[in-house]
Amino acid sequence: MHWLNILRAPWCGLTLEDLHALCAHDHQATIWQLMHACEGLSEDGNMRLQHVAAILAQAFSHQGRMPLRRWIESTWLQLGGGNTLISAGDNRDVQAFFDLVEKLANGHALDFVQLESAMQKLYAEPDITGSEQLQFLTIHKSKGLEFDCVILPALNRKPRHPDSPLMLWEEVQADGKTQLLAAPYSKNKRSDAPNIYDYIKQLEATRANNETTRLLYVAATRTIRKLHLVATVKRKDNDEITPVKQSLLELLWPGVHQFFATAQARPLLNNGTSTLAEFTPQLMRLAKLSVPHLLQATQPIKTSVNPTHVKTAEQDMTQDALAADKGTLAHLYLELISNTGLAKWSAERIATCKPAMEQWIQQQGHHHAFSIIAAEDVIALLHTTMASKDGQWVLQERENATSELSIATIAELQVRKKVIDRTFVENNVRWIVDYKSEPMSAAASHDELLLRAEAYRAQLESYATLFTHEAYPIKKAVLFLTLGKLVTID
Structure with missing residues (x-):
């Protein structure tokens, strides 16, 4: 399924017909194998498939040779992932995902269960282009604020209550002293008669209901002019309508039930005439597939160098460009060092990075002779920075x-x-x-x-x-x- 998602995504955008032609007839081979022996695809589908296959093949050849985050991100960029973003907020969300991958990566491996769990706590950042006139707030966050118009959605939902804890306790007054009344949870009760645990649990439920009432009051009194209460109620077989127990709507029911009684129900389906096309997600894809122009220079450049003429404008970029690229490379390594911890980066480890540095410099369009000198300069910068008191202070690990x-x-x-x-x-x-x-x-x-x-x-x-x-x-x-x-x- 993950492979099919890749081929359906906007950077490839195969139609359902092409996806069916690709994998419907051979259920033993992998999708990657089928991509190299495909027949029956449309001309457009074949072109798109070969474009993606070439980029993925190159990515597989680099697997394990660079940090995991950079490997995944560079592949995504070459596929044209950056061109699929619509707003600046999309870019921030993507970078947040790659930051999470970098944080969870264990060398070149990634625990996907851990990643999925961490992504459940990853939320999109606010849209900086959005109007400040519209704000989404929890009821707790809205306390003390006022708005011209307030909308309270999903009032029919039941607030989440915790499961029965293993132990409940309550402070009670007895003989003029404060005593602790405690009771353990009993899974197998011998009778239906209430016990101390049930009594304390009922007290907790009463407090929770009172807190729910207080929250509803806070939410409803945030408005200056208009208050919109939004909820849905299902009719029972006997045409009776009642709110969900312990929901905010139940608290409001005495004052709003007449509106629901006279409301017209909306059918879930369009008279049973819905077609398969209505449930098929619309295909969104890039109109033209190509490696982004700025990334085309990242392909290794093979050239011969005449040592007596390496500084001519025709054979190499300017010294200013080389200096800028050295600075960029130093920034990349300082980011890596600060993220992984100073203690993990000895002088010996930095020295082992020299071949990778030389290759990176060459990928920016510089000759091999210059890449050797540039890599040595970057290593010297890293050594000086990490050996200095100021450098260590700036790079040390902090929570924020x-x-x-x-x-x-x-x-x-x-x-x-x-x-x-x-x-x-x-x-x-x-x-x-x-x-x-x-x-x-x-x-x-x-x-x-x-x-x-x-x-x-x-x-x-x-x-x-x-x-x-x-x-x-x-x-x-x-x-x-x-x-x-x-x-x-x-």
């Missing part, structure tokens, strides 16, 4: 720490993405740290570093505006990776 935090904002009707290198809360202060890998003299004074950091004030202040909703004061700083020194901008 995040690296390479991507936040989308709306400016002039356009979505703009800002990426914060490192942010965390320390002693009730929000820190925003920007990494800079530019060459700096080891003899540079604090004043010289402060002057250089001032050049990035506007950038850091734009990041700070993203956290103005928090109650924490904000500190902005630049971490110069070549020196391992943190400079704070007041």
Whole structure:
């Protein structure tokens, strides 16, 4: 089923007819095997299938050679997953999923039961483009607020009550003293006569019902002008209608039952004339399949290098581009180090990453000769940063720490993405740290570093505006990776 989902998804978008032609006649082979020996597909379906198969084949060849999150995410991007997103909120939701994969990954393996359980607690972020006039709140969150119009949906649902606990207790007054009345749960009662456990449980139920009444009062009194009460009630065989027991609607029933009594029932089906097409999900797919332009350069570039001419413009990118890519690579490794823990990254482990660094530099379009030097420079940056007191302090594990935090904002009707290198809360202060890998003299004074950091004030202040909703004061700083020194901008 997972394979069929991949082939039905927008980045492939096979029709049901093509999916049937692919796998209906051979129930022994895997879908991956059938993808390489398919017949009977439409011309469009065959083109789409071969495009996806080529990308997946390349992904399988890289399995185990890169972090799991990057392996899955890069495959998704090459398939065109990014082109299927509609809003900035979609991008944040996708990144939240990949962040979760990175957090749960055990090397190159992933516990799918653990992932599914964790995803149940993963909620979509608010839509930053949405109107502030509409807010979704729990009743508890709405306490103390007022709105022109309040809508209370699903009043017919029964509040969830906990199962019978193993032990119940109640403080009671006896002989002028407070005594503890306790009773264990008994699964096999010898008679139907009530016992102490039943008595205490009834007290708890009464308290719960009183709390439900209080919540309904809180919700109904949040409105200034209009209050909409929404609920559904099923008619019994004798045409009688009654609310669900212990629901909010039951509390309101004396005042609203006449509205339900006179309401016209809506049929669930359209006179029995529904067709299969009405239950078939609409196919949504990319009109044109191709590897995104920005990712096409990630394919390994094979070239021969003449050592006497490696610096010519025709044979290589500019030194500025190489410096930028070195900075990007350093950022990627600092993110990995901060996420996995400083203690796991010795100098020896960093050194073993050099071949991967060289390959990454080459994939950006640089010659092999330059990739060797660039990888050595990145390793030196990492060593200096991790050996410094400031670097260790910035990268240390914290509960609210995040690296390479991507936040989308709306400016002039356009979505703009800002990426914060490192942010965390320390002693009730929000820190925003920007990494800079530019060459700096080891003899540079604090004043010289402060002057250089001032050049990035506007950038850091734009990041700070993203956290103005928090109650924490904000500190902005630049971490110069070549020196391992943190400079704070007041």
